[in-house]
Amino acid sequence: MGRIFFFIRExxxxxxxxxxxxxxxxxxxxxxxxxxxxxxxxxxxxxGKTNEVRNQVGLxxxxxxxxxxxxxxxxxxxxxxxxxAQIQELQAKLEAIxxxxxxxxxxxxxxxxxxSDRLRDENREDIVAQLPGARNPxxxxxxVQPDDLANLGSVRAAITPPGANGKPTPISPxxxxxxxxxxxxxxxxxxTTAVRWVLGVVSGLMLIASLLLVANTIRLSIYARRRExxxxxxxxxxxxxxxxxxxxxxxxCGLVGAGVAIGFLLLGKTVIVDPLKNxxxxxxxxxxxxxxxLALVLLGVAMAVSAMGSGLTLRRFLRI
Amino acid sequence: xxxxxTQDVLRTRQRTTRRPEHLTEERARPPIVELRxxxxxxxxxxxxxxxxSLRVDRGEFVFLVGPTGCGKTTLIKTxxxxxxxxxxxxxxxxxxxxxxxDRKVPQLRRRIGTVFQDYKLLPNRSVYDNVAYALxxxxxxxxxxxxxxxxxxxxxxxxxxxxxFPDQLSGxxxxxxxxxxxxxxHPPLLLADEPTGNLDPNTSIGIMQVLYRINRxxxxxxxxxxxxxMVDKMRRRVIQLDSGRIVRDQAAGTYTSDDESTREFARxxxxxMGLEGERSAY
Numbered sequence: 058m059g060r061i062f063f064f065i066r067e068x069x070x071x072x073x074x075x076x077x078x079x080x081x082x083x084x085x086x087x088x089x090x091x092x093x094x095x096x097x098x099x100x101x102x103x104x105g106k107t108n109e110v111r112n113q114v115g116l117x118x119x120x121x122x123x124x125x126x127x128x129x130x131x132x133x134x135x136x137x138x139x140x141x142a143q144i145q146e147l148q149a150k151l152e153a154i155x156x157x158x159x160x161x162x163x164x165x166x167x168x169x170x171x172x173s174d175r176l177r178d179e180n181r182e183d184i185v186a187q188l189p190g191a192r193n194p195x196x197x198x199x200x201v202q203p204d205d206l207a208n209l210g211s212v213r214a215a216i217t218p219p220g221a222n223g224k225p226t227p228i229s230p231x232x233x234x235x236x237x238x239x240x241x242x243x244x245x246x247x248x249t250t251a252v253r254w255v256l257g258v259v260s261g262l263m264l265i266a267s268l269l270l271v272a273n274t275i276r277l278s279i280y281a282r283r284r285e286x287x288x289x290x291x292x293x294x295x296x297x298x299x300x301x302x303x304x305x306x307x308x309x310c311g312l313v314g315a316g317v318a319i320g321f322l323l324l325g326k327t328v329i330v331d332p333l334k335n336x337x338x339x340x341x342x343x344x345x346x347x348x349x350x351l352a353l354v355l356l357g358v359a360m361a362v363s364a365m366g367s368g369l370t371l372r373r374f375l376r377i
Numbered sequence: 378x379x380x381x382x383t384q385d386v387l388r389t390r391q392r393t394t395r396r397p398e399h400l401t402e403e404r405a406r407p408p409i410v411e412l413r414x415x416x417x418x419x420x421x422x423x424x425x426x427x428x429x430s431l432r433v434d435r436g437e438f439v440f441l442v443g444p445t446g447c448g449k450t451t452l453i454k455t456x457x458x459x460x461x462x463x464x465x466x467x468x469x470x471x472x473x474x475x476x477x478x479d480r481k482v483p484q485l486r487r488r489i490g491t492v493f494q495d496y497k498l499l500p501n502r503s504v505y506d507n508v509a510y511a512l513x514x515x516x517x518x519x520x521x522x523x524x525x526x527x528x529x530x531x532x533x534x535x536x537x538x539x540x541x542f543p544d545q546l547s548g549x550x551x552x553x554x555x556x557x558x559x560x561x562x563h564p565p566l567l568l569a570d571e572p573t574g575n576l577d578p579n580t581s582i583g584i585m586q587v588l589y590r591i592n593r594x595x596x597x598x599x600x601x602x603x604x605x606x607m608v609d610k611m612r613r614r615v616i617q618l619d620s621g622r623i624v625r626d627q628a629a630g631t632y633t634s635d636d637e638s639t640r641e642f643a644r645x646x647x648x649x650m651g652l653e654g655e656r657s658a659y
Contacts, residue, residue, distance in 0.1 A: 293487030
């Protein structure tokens, strides 16, 4: 027990008596923690955006209208919406397909509303109003979302499996057409994959660079005191007896450095990010790491890295 | 105070002389230092020590002399197990230190006080703390530290500089401090590698007096030196090394052998004039 206090006292003594190298370590830790603290939420939010885009790509299945007797009408003919029982049956079938996340029904009426909403934005809602009487030429449809963009093809194949003659045949006579906007899907898939890769590589490099920077600074500060270590060994100090004060020192450097960085991050968050949040969709922080979690992670990583950096660097000078 | 010191020393001696059962009566009190045909060849092929055998008994005062590069420092380093000999055995108090595990090496070093030419003090500790560190390392209690540190500082004459830092001391004072640290836990063996190498003659005498005083308490003192005057004045055992070999081992000797041949004299003159490179001609 007395030992622990001795090591803490020794570690703090070094900080007090030769603050310059420790100060360098603290500044380095603070700067890297600051960069990481900014980078982590930014990368997360960028990744969230690409996920959002990927999730918007799906299949749209257009349904044929039916005539008064319930038979599907050929393409282009306008009739009634299929009866609810048939639609529910089809929905159940679609949802049973592997990799289908959701199948959302859009009725003829909803389609008309969506169209008029869209036209209203362009001030051309008169086009909908010009539709004669109750006639609604818009087909009902299903929006099918695969669980991942990569599974789009297999879902489509399951909806229109090859029939007896080898041609794709829909699983229901109601299905008129399947639109998977394949070109868009491929473009988006390629682009988002690239973005993910870039983000991954950038964050990996940043992490390595910051670890090396911290380790190197600590190394320098210990190198400056290698003679001290030599003397300690000469009077018969065990390796851990020498190591603990250095690790305490590293812990304190990490703590102070991360504390400074968290202070700046908090300042930046309240002064810059929070006021902009309402105006910019991109800054929307839903799905990014919470501030307190981020602070804890930074604190833990900084302390662990600087303490371990000290301990490992010392190994060179502790060889017997 | 002197009495307590003597008691401490007695205690130390009792501890070190506790005999292991398996030893015969004859070997019951092994010499404090024993080298058995120790050879050290450095990776580059340079021979540091060549079949060196020597015995130093408890309580002796030994000078180790010889030209630069003759293997004196190599010898000191093998005693501290900073270096492992290529061949042969090094025994401290009868124990082969070559067989010590790395974890046990600090224990060995706690039993050997060391003094170096460059003092090797901890720069950011006060005089008191520098000495106290040697006791903290061995896990001494606070009361023990409070008792022993002032004793050691008084012994070397630094009792009034307790709060100073090493850079506020003169060279002689720094060396005294280093001696106090080496002696504070009363090791049975004290190694001094050129303790007066950086000091003027008067200061050197002071250091030697302290070492002598320490020797009188029963500690074996092993001094590597170039200080001719000191060796000649003290008339102690002198071991002379040359090219890694012991060329002289003389009780109550002088820096140079009494029957120095003309050739040896010539060599010495050349060395002292800084022409050591030509040594290889012999």
